[in-house]
Amino acid sequence: MSPAAGGAEELVARFGLMACQAEIRVAGVDADAAQAGIEAAHSELRRIEAKYSRYQSDSLVSRINAAAGSGVAVTVDEETAGLLDFAASLHQQSEGLFDISSGVLRRAWNFRAAQPPRPEQIAELLPLIGWSRVDWNRSQRRIALPQAGMEIDFGGFGKEYAADRAAAVLVAAGLHHGYVNLGGDIRLLGPRPDGRPWSFGIQHPRQAGATVAGLALGSGALATSGDYERYLEVDGRRYCHILNPRTGWPARCWQSVSVQAPLCLAAGALTTVAMLMEEAGPAFLRRQNVPFLTINERGELRREGL
Amino acid sequence: MKRALHGLLLLASLPLSGCALDPPLPWEKGILARPEMSMGGDPLEQRFTEHIHASKEAAAGGSGVGGGGCGCN
Amino acid sequence: MAATKPKYPAREPRGSVLLAALALPGLLPAVAVAENAPEQAVVAYKQLYYQDSQAGLDRITVHAPSLYGLLPMGEHWSLEGSAVLDAVSGASPRYYSSVSGASHMDDLRVAGDAKLTYYRERSAYSVSLSRSQEHDYISNAAALEARFSSDDNNTTYNFGIGAARDAINPTNDVVEDETKTSLQGIAGVTRALTAHDLVQLQLSYSSGHGYFSDPYKLFDNRPRQRDQGTALLRWNHHLQAVDATLRLSYRYYADSYGIGAHTAGIEWVQALNDVLTLTPSLRYYTQSSADFYFDPPASGPFPNVPEGSYSSLDQRLSAFGALEGGAKLEWRIDSKWSADLKASYYQQRSAWRLLGEGSPGLDPFRYVSVEFGLTRRF
Numbered sequence: 001m002s003p004a005a006g007g008a009e010e011l012v013a014r015f016g017l018m019a020c021q022a023e024i025r026v027a028g029v030d031a032d033a034a035q036a037g038i039e040a041a042h043s044e045l046r047r048i049e050a051k052y053s054r055y056q057s058d059s060l061v062s063r064i065n066a067a068a069g070s071g072v073a074v075t076v077d078e079e080t081a082g083l084l085d086f087a088a089s090l091h092q093q094s095e096g097l098f099d100i101s102s103g104v105l106r107r108a109w110n111f112r113a114a115q116p117p118r119p120e121q122i123a124e125l126l127p128l129i130g131w132s133r134v135d136w137n138r139s140q141r142r143i144a145l146p147q148a149g150m151e152i153d154f155g156g157f158g159k160e161y162a163a164d165r166a167a168a169v170l171v172a173a174g175l176h177h178g179y180v181n182l183g184g185d186i187r188l189l190g191p192r193p194d195g196r197p198w199s200f201g202i203q204h205p206r207q208a209g210a211t212v213a214g215l216a217l218g219s220g221a222l223a224t225s226g227d228y229e230r231y232l233e234v235d236g237r238r239y240c241h242i243l244n245p246r247t248g249w250p251a252r253c254w255q256s257v258s259v260q261a262p263l264c265l266a267a268g269a270l271t272t273v274a275m276l277m278e279e280a281g282p283a284f285l286r287r288q289n290v291p292f293l294t295i296n297e298r299g300e301l302r303r304e305g306l
Numbered sequence: 307m308k309r310a311l312h313g314l315l316l317l318a319s320l321p322l323s324g325c326a327l328d329p330p331l332p333w334e335k336g337i338l339a340r341p342e343m344s345m346g347g348d349p350l351e352q353r354f355t356e357h358i359h360a361s362k363e364a365a366a367g368g369s370g371v372g373g374g375g376c377g378c379n
Numbered sequence: 380m381a382a383t384k385p386k387y388p389a390r391e392p393r394g395s396v397l398l399a400a401l402a403l404p405g406l407l408p409a410v411a412v413a414e415n416a417p418e419q420a421v422v423a424y425k426q427l428y429y430q431d432s433q434a435g436l437d438r439i440t441v442h443a444p445s446l447y448g449l450l451p452m453g454e455h456w457s458l459e460g461s462a463v464l465d466a467v468s469g470a471s472p473r474y475y476s477s478v479s480g481a482s483h484m485d486d487l488r489v490a491g492d493a494k495l496t497y498y499r500e501r502s503a504y505s506v507s508l509s510r511s512q513e514h515d516y517i518s519n520a521a522a523l524e525a526r527f528s529s530d531d532n533n534t535t536y537n538f539g540i541g542a543a544r545d546a547i548n549p550t551n552d553v554v555e556d557e558t559k560t561s562l563q564g565i566a567g568v569t570r571a572l573t574a575h576d577l578v579q580l581q582l583s584y585s586s587g588h589g590y591f592s593d594p595y596k597l598f599d600n601r602p603r604q605r606d607q608g609t610a611l612l613r614w615n616h617h618l619q620a621v622d623a624t625l626r627l628s629y630r631y632y633a634d635s636y637g638i639g640a641h642t643a644g645i646e647w648v649q650a651l652n653d654v655l656t657l658t659p660s661l662r663y664y665t666q667s668s669a670d671f672y673f674d675p676p677a678s679g680p681f682p683n684v685p686e687g688s689y690s691s692l693d694q695r696l697s698a699f700g701a702l703e704g705g706a707k708l709e710w711r712i713d714s715k716w717s718a719d720l721k722a723s724y725y726q727q728r729s730a731w732r733l734l735g736e737g738s739p740g741l742d743p744f745r746y747v748s749v750e751f752g753l754t755r756r757f
Contacts, residue, residue: 079405082402085402086399086400089395090396093395093399165406168405168407176418191336193714194419197340219335261397262334263397265400266394266399266401289393305620328574329533331393331531332407334574335574337575340624342648345577349459349461350425350445350461350752351719351750358746362725364666364669365607365642365666366607366632367585368581368583368630369581370522370539371539371540371541371563371564372492372494372507372509372524372541373543375543376488
């Protein structure tokens, strides 16, 4: 973590976390208070990363996955139970398109490879996907994956949840001006000290380092999903990392979708579901009553309330 | 004057009760908190404007209490 | 699946995904407090230039530098203050008609005020003092104000009482050691109708007693009691699509002199980019005349005013309408400094009166004003 004073009353900390670039910016308080708040937020982020990482074998998620098919249910804490409830709700509302058990598709999809997987490879994995088959007992907070090889992960919203938690920690520390940005998923603490909003750019989906639109936000959250984060391109066809759990193939239709919502968790989940819904994405976002911005396959930008 | 005030109260209550209003929840107040949304505004500009108008027009006041008079009116 | 009870009641306009996210604890900070003491100190300087003109009269020019300061003191207190120096040059016979030999007259007004505010979670309380001093007129005023917010912070009620006492000692000795005392009360409600709409209604009443006449005008004898009432309605609406704010206001005024007035204002606050904001504004004002106002005779001698009866020739008590247009440009230089420039043009004509005839025999009155301001935050 390398905090740097950006202007006398603004403090910016940048560090790598959850495989992305994290930025915390706070303003309107003296450097000591800001520093203490940023450190508390940073340790909260590391806590969430350690707890929900699927790469760390001792993480809770790894323990749940390791027990898949064994018939043994894993008891989870209240925080994890809340996240599983959210996943269940999202699964239902997206008609199965948002599924935290779809991570098994990574076994077939290697975005560093020269070719997409063969259809047989994907067909083999599809039976392992299905949140509706997961045995989640809310009242006893016990979860069991019914089949060996099944797995769940919180990659679909862990980063957004972490951004919201870090912001809550900063606000609790008395910091009311600034934001947390985890790799483009942004949660605000509040506007600048003089009440003016912060301004954010939306990443250009085809030109790294360029932006396509700017917007001003003083509160709430902003998240963007795009087909440019991880992908492979073969014969002019782009295969992005947002995979449809029903077909096993990537979402098409949108280069990127950005959503503004009070919580980063909601904004991030909505962008992913909208990407997966393809043509039906904008109608879904309208029903969810959130401002959004889309860039379609031809690179055409459309803003609705954002 | 009384009748006019009654009319005004009625007028003011319309937006408070009518149509599909959607009062903001705590996390939806970012825009309302912006400086240009505040009823007051630039304090010195307001003092100048009210002072000039009060010295050229019969009507004055309405936005606050505590201002004294001056020889200009 | 069994979701936990949402922290906030489910409401139609909130999407189901958002509600599911809100069910998770610890993501939203505790409900924000309604009254926040200011966090930053502010010092602002403003320079006003004003010049008016009316056919056949000398122009009045005003140069007025002013200073404003806001000082937060700890978590719950703030102190505000301002001071202005009004340098008036060029006498207008309309105001100084009986000052013998004074075709030009310079005057100086010094005014200042201070306000102490105490902030609690859902309320704020202020006490303020102000003083204005000219060589022939001194005014002192004090006020107490309070604001209360509803539990959801969407409604704020404000109440205030004030008192002012003015001492008048005109240079022409028409009267000596005259005073004017007034008591004011105000009550208002401000409500957030949507995330983009704020409306306010304020009712105020002032009861004054004492010397209200203009000592420098002939035939000026006004009642020693003047009661004034106002209703002010304001509506601010933010348009996100164009990043602009529409500010509308309407004020109704009536007083015991028989004057009724309507004021309507519209402002459009347009963000041009990250640092520049342009605000064009338009204001219309109209009033009826005071019961005892009489029109200046077109020619010949002044009419006979019976001794002791009320009368005034003051144009400000006549029936007229006025239009004012202006534009303000604000430049946020950085997070500490900002500058602004505002220009207005005002014209008053009897023919512009709404709801009735204007008073005859009055020439249009005009002024231009220019303000330059500089603000520093700490």
